[in-house]
Amino acid sequence: MMIVAGQSQSAYFLEEELPSTERSHTLSVLVDNEPGVLARVVGLFSGRGYNIESLTVSEIEHSSHMSRITIVTTGRPPVISQIMHQLGRLVPVHKVINLTWAGDALERELALVKVAGKGEMRDEALRLAQAFNARIVDATLDSYVFEITGAPADIDRFVGLMKECGLVELARTGLAALARGKTGI
Amino acid sequence: MTRQMTGAEMVIQTLVDQGVDTIFGYPGSAVLPIFDELFQQEEVRHVLVRHEQGAGHAAEGYARSTGKVGVALVTSGPAIANMVTALADARADSIPMVCITGQVPTTLIGTDAFQEADTVGITRPCTKHNWLVRRIEDLPGILHEAFRIATTGRPGPVLVDIPKNIQFQTGTYENCKDKALTQYHPAVKAPDAAIREAVELMAAAKKPILYTGGGVINSGPKAVALLREFVKMTGFPITSTLMGLGAYPSSGKNWLGMLGMHGTFEANLAMHDCDVMVCIGARFDDRITGRIDAFSPNSKKIHIDIDPSSINKTVMVDLPVVGDVGQVIEDLIAAWTARKPVQDKAALAAWWKQIDAWRAKKCLAYRPSAEAIMPQYAIERLHALTRGRDTYITTEVGQHQMWVAQYYGFDQPNRLMTSGGLGTMGYGLPAAIGTQLAHPGSLVINVAGDASIQMNIRELSTAVQHNAPVKTFILNNQHLGMVRQWQKLFHGNRISHSTTDAQPDFVRLAEAYGAVGIRCSKPSELDDAIEEMIRIDRPVLFDCRVVNLAHCLPMIPAGKAHNEMLLGMDEENETVGGGADKVPA
Ligand SMILES: Cc1cc2nc3c(=O)[nH]c(=O)nc-3n(C[C@H](O)[C@H](O)[C@H](O)COP(=O)(O)OP(=O)(O)OC[C@H]3O[C@@H](n4cnc5c(N)ncnc54)[C@H](O)[C@@H]3O)c2cc1C
Ligand SMILES: Cc1ncc(C[n+]2csc(CCOP(=O)(O)OP(=O)(O)O)c2C)c(N)n1
Numbered sequence: 001m002m003i004v005a006g007q008s009q010s011a012y013f014l015e016e017e018l019p020s021t022e023r024s025h026t027l028s029v030l031v032d033n034e035p036g037v038l039a040r041v042v043g044l045f046s047g048r049g050y051n052i053e054s055l056t057v058s059e060i061e062h063s064s065h066m067s068r069i070t071i072v073t074t075g076r077p078p079v080i081s082q083i084m085h086q087l088g089r090l091v092p093v094h095k096v097i098n099l100t101w102a103g104d105a106l107e108r109e110l111a112l113v114k115v116a117g118k119g120e121m122r123d124e125a126l127r128l129a130q131a132f133n134a135r136i137v138d139a140t141l142d143s144y145v146f147e148i149t150g151a152p153a154d155i156d157r158f159v160g161l162m163k164e165c166g167l168v169e170l171a172r173t174g175l176a177a178l179a180r181g182k183t184g185i
Numbered sequence: 186m187t188r189q190m191t192g193a194e195m196v197i198q199t200l201v202d203q204g205v206d207t208i209f210g211y212p213g214s215a216v217l218p219i220f221d222e223l224f225q226q227e228e229v230r231h232v233l234v235r236h237e238q239g240a241g242h243a244a245e246g247y248a249r250s251t252g253k254v255g256v257a258l259v260t261s262g263p264a265i266a267n268m269v270t271a272l273a274d275a276r277a278d279s280i281p282m283v284c285i286t287g288q289v290p291t292t293l294i295g296t297d298a299f300q301e302a303d304t305v306g307i308t309r310p311c312t313k314h315n316w317l318v319r320r321i322e323d324l325p326g327i328l329h330e331a332f333r334i335a336t337t338g339r340p341g342p343v344l345v346d347i348p349k350n351i352q353f354q355t356g357t358y359e360n361c362k363d364k365a366l367t368q369y370h371p372a373v374k375a376p377d378a379a380i381r382e383a384v385e386l387m388a389a390a391k392k393p394i395l396y397t398g399g400g401v402i403n404s405g406p407k408a409v410a411l412l413r414e415f416v417k418m419t420g421f422p423i424t425s426t427l428m429g430l431g432a433y434p435s436s437g438k439n440w441l442g443m444l445g446m447h448g449t450f451e452a453n454l455a456m457h458d459c460d461v462m463v464c465i466g467a468r469f470d471d472r473i474t475g476r477i478d479a480f481s482p483n484s485k486k487i488h489i490d491i492d493p494s495s496i497n498k499t500v501m502v503d504l505p506v507v508g509d510v511g512q513v514i515e516d517l518i519a520a521w522t523a524r525k526p527v528q529d530k531a532a533l534a535a536w537w538k539q540i541d542a543w544r545a546k547k548c549l550a551y552r553p554s555a556e557a558i559m560p561q562y563a564i565e566r567l568h569a570l571t572r573g574r575d576t577y578i579t580t581e582v583g584q585h586q587m588w589v590a591q592y593y594g595f596d597q598p599n600r601l602m603t604s605g606g607l608g609t610m611g612y613g614l615p616a617a618i619g620t621q622l623a624h625p626g627s628l629v630i631n632v633a634g635d636a637s638i639q640m641n642i643r644e645l646s647t648a649v650q651h652n653a654p655v656k657t658f659i660l661n662n663q664h665l666g667m668v669r670q671w672q673k674l675f676h677g678n679r680i681s682h683s684t685t686d687a688q689p690d691f692v693r694l695a696e697a698y699g700a701v702g703i704r705c706s707k708p709s710e711l712d713d714a715i716e717e718m719i720r721i722d723r724p725v726l727f728d729c730r731v732v733n734l735a736h737c738l739p740m741i742p743a744g745k746a747h748n749e750m751l752l753g754m755d756e757e758n759e760t761v762g763g764g765a766d767k768v769p770a
C-alpha cells in the first residue's frame with residue numbers, strides 16, 4: 001500500500017509532516033490529588049498521540065491535596081500549546097506551566113546507579129563518582145551503589161561512563177523542575 | 186438545610202433539586218436500591234428503554250431539544266459497556282448529559298465480582314469527567330457537581346458511578362446546587378482587547394463570512410437572538426455546520442446553506458475566497474476544512490469558542506476570542522455600535538454579487554422523476570408538509586442525514602437532533618423518543634436510513650410503551666448508501682458489503698411492535714402518505730422507497746480543497762457517479 005500525501009483513499013486526509021522544529025518541553029501541572037488523576041493525564045497523552053519522555057508525580061501540599069506532575073514531552077510549538085490546553089481542560093487540573101518557555105528552568109533528577117567489578121574498574125568508578133559528586137550509598141567488596149543528583153544530561157553522562165565500569169542496574173526518579181526567581185506557579 | 190437519607194434517596198433528591206422531570210434507564214442488580222426509590226415517588230418519570238445505548242441517545246435527544254441536561258441511569262458491567270457509544274457521542278457533540286451508574290459494592294471492587302467492570306476506566310476518555318463515589322459523605326457534592334460540569338463551559342457527558350453499598354448507606358444530604366466542588370470555572374467573557382480587535386477586522390472586511398456552529402446552540406436562546414441581530418447589523422453572509430443549523434433561519438436572506446463536505450457551492454466558495462472569517466462556536470472539523478493547507482488561504486480568521494483547546498487545534502487563527510458565544514456577541518454588538526464603523530459598501534456589494542453568481546449555480550438541483558421517489562424530493566416534501574407545524578427532526582447517519590441538512594430548512598435552533606461528531610448509526614430513533622417525551626404535543630420525525638434504523642429498532646417498543654408517537658421516515662435505498670457512494674467514487678465501484686440484503690418488511694415489523702407501518706414508492710402518492718403519517722397519533726414506521734443509487738452531492742472528497750467540489754450537475758460524468766436517475770426495479 002502506498003500513501004501519497006494530499007491524496008486520500010480514506011476518510012481522513014493524511015497530512016504531510018511539517019518541517020520539524022520539535023524540541024522537548026518541561027510542563028508543570030498542578031492537580032487535585034484524587035484517584036484517577038494520573039490516568040486522566042496519561043490517557044490524554046496516549047489517546048491523542050502525544051509522547052511522554054518523562055513523568056514525575058508527587059503530592060506537594062498535603063492539606064489541600066494538591067500534586068505536582070512534571071512532564072517532559074516533545075513537539076512543535078502549536079502541538080505543545082494544544083497539549084497544554086488539553087491538560088488545562090481536565091477538571092482536576094489547576095494550572096499548566098511550560099517551564100521551557102518560561103526560560104531557563106531548574107531541572108533536577110536523582111539516580112541510583114549500581115556497578116560491580118574488581119580492581120582497576122572499581123577504582124575508576126570511584127574516581128568518576130567523586131568527579132560527578134555522586135555519593136556512595138551502598139558498598140560491598142565487589143560492588144557500589146551511587147546516588148547522583150543533577151540535570152538529566154549530567155546523569156546521562158555519568159551513566160554512560162559507568163557502562164564502562166560494570167554498570168549492573170539503574171533507577172532514575174524522573175524530573176523535578178521549578179522556574180528560577182521569586183515567583184511561583 | 187440538611188437531611189439524613191440513604192444514598193439511593195440522595196440520587197432522587199438531587200434529580201428533584203436539579204429540576205429533572207424525566208430520566209432514561211434500565212435496571213439491574215447494582216442499581217436496584219435507586220430503582221426502589223424511583224418506584225416510591227412521583228416527581229421523576231423514568232422511561233424504560235430496550236438497550237442502554239438507547240437510554241443514552243434518548244437523554245441526548247431530550248437535552249438537545251430542550252437545552253437542559255439529559256439524564257440516564259443504568260447498572261454496572263454490561264450496561265455501562267452498552268452505554269459507551271452514547272457517552273462518546275455526547276462528548277463528540279458537546280451534549281450535556283449526566284449518567285448515573287451502579288457499581289458492585291466497594292468491598293468487591295477489584296475482585297472480578299459479578300458484573301464488575303472498571304466503569305470510570307472505560308468511560309474516562311469518553312466523558313467530560315467522571316467519578317467513582319467511595320464514601321457516602323461525598324455523594325451529594327459529586328452528584329450536584331456532575332450537573333454543574335455537564336452544563337457549564339463546553340457541555341458534555343459526566344458520569345457518576347455509585348457502588349451498591351453506598352446506595353444503601355445513610356448520610357447527610359444537602360442541596361449543594363450552587364456550590365462548586367472543584368475549581369472548574371471556564372471563562373465566559375473575552376478580554377476587551379480581543380473584542381475591539383475583532384470589530385476592527387470585521388469593519389474593514391471586504392469579503393466577510395460568518396461560520397457558525399453547534400456552540401451557538403449550546404450557548405442558548407439568547408445567543409441565537411443576538412446572532413440574528415448581529416447578522417442584521419453587519420449585513421454579513423452566514424453559513425453553518427451541521428450542528429449549528431437553525432441558529433440562523435434557513436429562510437433568512439443572508440443564509441448560504443450548510444458548509445463542508447456536503448455543503449453548498451456558495452457556502453464553500455465563500456469560505457474559500459473570504460478575507461475575514463468569523464468562526465462562532467464551531468471547531469474547524471475535518472468535514473469542514475477539507476485539505477488544511479488549502480483552507481481559506483487568504484483570510485484573517487477570528488475564532489470565538491469557550492474551549493481554549495478548540496483554538497489552533499487544526500487551523501491556525503489570527504484572533505482567538507475565548508468566551509461564551511452569547512456573551513461575546515453581546516460585547517461585539519456593543520463595541521460595533523459604539524465604534525459606528527463605516528463599511529466598504531462597494532466592496533460588500535461586489536462580494537454579494539459574487540455570492541449570487543455562486544448561488545445561481547443551483548448546486549442542490551437534482552433531476553426529478555415521475556416514476557420513482559428521489560430522496561431529495563422526499564425530504565423537500567417532508568419539509569413542505571411539516572413547515573407550519575411545531576416539528577422536531579432527528580436523523581440516523583448516512584446520505585439521508587445529509588439530505589436533511591441540505592433540503593429540510595431549519596428556521597429555529599434545537600430542532601435538529603443528529604449525531605455529527607461521532608456519526609452514530611442508531612442515534613435517531615432513541616433520540617426522537619427523548620425529544621418526543623420532552624415535547625409531548627409536538628411532531629417528532631426521525632429521518633432514517635434502511636441500514637441505520639435496524640441498529641436500535643428495538644426502541645420502537647419503548648415508543649409504544651411510553652406513548653411517544655414518533656414518526657420514523659426511512660429513506661429506503663436498499664443500501665448502506667453513504668458507504669456505497671464512497672465505494673463508487675473512491676474504491677472502483679466495488680460494492681463491498683454495502684447492500685441491505687434480507688431487509689425486514691418494515692410495515693409488518695412496525696405492526697409486530699404495535700406501531701403503524703406505511704409504505705410508499707410513488708411520487709404521486711407521497712404527499713398523501715406523509716399527511717397520513719402526521720395524522721396518526723402513534724409511532725409510525727414509514728418505508729419510503731427511493732431510488733437506490735442517488736449520490737449525495739455536492740461533495741468535497743476528503744482531503745480536497747473547497748474549490749474542488751463534485752456537483753450534482755456532473756452526475757452524468759461517469760467518474761462522479763451516474764445512477765441518480767436510475768429507477769429501482
Ligand atoms: C456522514 C456525515 C457527514 C458530515 N458532513 C458534514 C458537512 O458536510 N458539513 C458539516 O458542517 N458537518 C458535517 N458533519 C458533521 C461533522 O462531523 C461535525 O460534527 C460538525 O461539523 C461539527 O460542528 P461544529 O463545528 O459546529 O462543532 P460542535 O461539535 O457543535 O462543537 C461546538 C464548538 O463550539 C464550542 N462551544 C460550545 N459551547 C459554546 C459556548 N457556549 N460558547 C462558545 N463556544 C462554545 C465548543 O467548544 C466546540 O468547539 C457530518 C457528519 C456525518 C456523520
Ligand atoms: C455504528 C456505525 N457503524 C458504521 C458506520 C459507517 N457508516 C456511515 S453511513 C453508513 C451507511 C448508512 O446506511 P443507511 O442507514 O441506509 O443510510 P443511507 O446512507 O443509505 O441514507 C455506514 C455503514 C457508522 N456511521 N456508524
Ligand SMILES: [Mg+2]
Nearest residue numbers: 634635664666
Ligand atoms: Mg440506505
